[in-house]
Amino acid sequence: MAILMKNGNESLTCEKNHCFLCSNTIPEWKEIIAAKKKMVRFKKGETIFKEGEKVTGIYFLYEGAAKVHKQWIEEKELIIRFTREGDILGHRGLASGDTYPVSATALTESKACFISSSFLETLLKTDHSFSYRLLQFYAQELQKAEMRMRNLALMEVKGRIAETLLELLQVYGTNKEGFISMAITRQDIAAYSGSTYETVFKFLKTLEISNLVAVSGKSIKINDPAALKKIADHSH
Amino acid sequence: MAILMKNGNESLTCEKNHCFLCSNTIPEWKEIIAAKKKMVRFKKGETIFKEGEKVTGIYFLYEGAAKVHKQWIEEKELIIRFTREGDILGHRGLASGDTYPVSATALTESKACFISSSFLETLLKTDHSFSYRLLQFYAQELQKAEMRMRNLALMEVKGRIAETLLELLQVYGTNKEGFISMAITRQDIAAYSGSTYETVFKFLKTLEISNLVAVSGKSIKINDPAALKKIADHSH
DNA sequence: ACAAAAACATTGCTTAAACAATATTTTTGC
DNA sequence: GCAAAAATATTGTTTAAGCAATGTTTTTGT
DSSP, rough: EEETTTTTTEEEOOOOOOOOHHHSSSSGGGGHHHOEEEEEEEOOEEEEEOOOBBOOOEEEESSSSSEEEEEEEETTEEEEEETTOOOEEGGGGGGGOOOOSSSSEESSSSEEEEEHHHHHHHHHHHHHHHHHHHHHHHHHHHHHHHHHHHHHHHHOHHHHHHHHHHHHHHHHHHOOBBBBBBBHHHHHHHHHTTOOOOHHHHHHHHHHHTTTTETTTTEESHHHHHHHHHHHOOOO | EEETTTTEEEEOOOOOOOOOHHHHHHGGHHHHHHHOOOEEEOTTTOEETTSSSOEEEEEEEESEEEEEEEETTTTTEEEEEEEETTESSGGGGGSSSSOOSEEEEEESSSSEEEHHHHHHHHHHHHHHHHHHHHHHHHHHHHHHHHHHHHHHSSSSHHHHHHHHHHHHHHOOOOOSSBBSOOOOHHHHHHHHTTSSHHHHHHHHHHHHHTTSSEEETTTEESSOOOHHHHHHHHOO
């Protein structure tokens, strides 16, 4: 049942049912959703959608990982959030403005389930519990955004980098060796913490020396999350 | 029809109909809403709700102005947004967590229309177009939050202060003399821009000297908004 | 009306963190 | 498989912006 789509991506069936869409819509709609949705595949580093592009719909990350980021002047960007499978992407497009306010890029080979804006609208207007859940999700996202605003504005860089590591740990978890299950570049750590590669490099080195983290290439192991939290909470 | 309430505030009728609640709910509900809502009055500097407090409901600012702010370690706070009449306050409380993630404080003598969480829930589950509008509002707020996250992380302070002045201009407008219609303390400008009183003081002085703004006590007049925008866009 | 508390004004000093420079290693596209 | 482009490593310099100190003015509570 792999139907070839115009962009060469296959339409695959969704077996996990773990995404926001699948777990929050009424069962009666499952089939219609299945017919309307498109499974899209992205290579590592591939753009899922780009800031400024016209909004076409919403994505539910089915497999893999992605970063949501926002550009500022060429060369500067802030990573807004790191996402894992099950997460929503592109939901900000729902606001009146019809272009994506952020970009999303796959961090690993990924699959996402795509729902067009028009169908989403129908869905929202019909399935009110879904609509209510989405509202709650938004309120939660807003809270997170405000927490981050505060951190970016008031914490010093070391704290922000510590927070970034903890966030990565929280989002991606660890593998059997205890390393964060996602190879992340220092560049991306800098882009999330709102700092620079060099600062991340220097601070990571001191963390390594004091044995709070272990680094092996792009893999990072956090030995003492509580100590990192302490650094974050005391950086002012 | 001024009914005395337990806290001494009067229940007043709402005549403006300009708030989100009044302009986005179905006419049939107007009377029920009128019966359920409570008009609350706040003195300048008075707390509308406080971070960490149990969420009791949502406020619609009917008259006056307020700031929404978030604390970090004693003494440090970030002002998340400035609000004017018609604006929503306390909507973040809708997320699962049952405490306000931010505080709101009246900047001037204000009146707000209060709706309890339980009634809001009923409203959302019944009036779906209201629910949809609120969803759009949230998406918009999320966009703004992300824009600010980016600015706080990547812009240098001068640009952030310039942005703050432009934001104040945009939210509160000007009086006949061209001054921003809201007396704002330098402390609050610092708290919004994520900087310090001294830095605001210094930068405001240079803006005054270069004639981009005029200052008279707590009143600020922006002579050249475009120049301020330019400063903001070039601060990196 | 008056004391206490904020807010304001002003200035140096200090430092965290960006910037710059340069060399090496890893990744990726054709 | 190789060249080009990212990403990494490292250290030194510079500067923006916070902190500290001290005094004055304005606001606010009683």
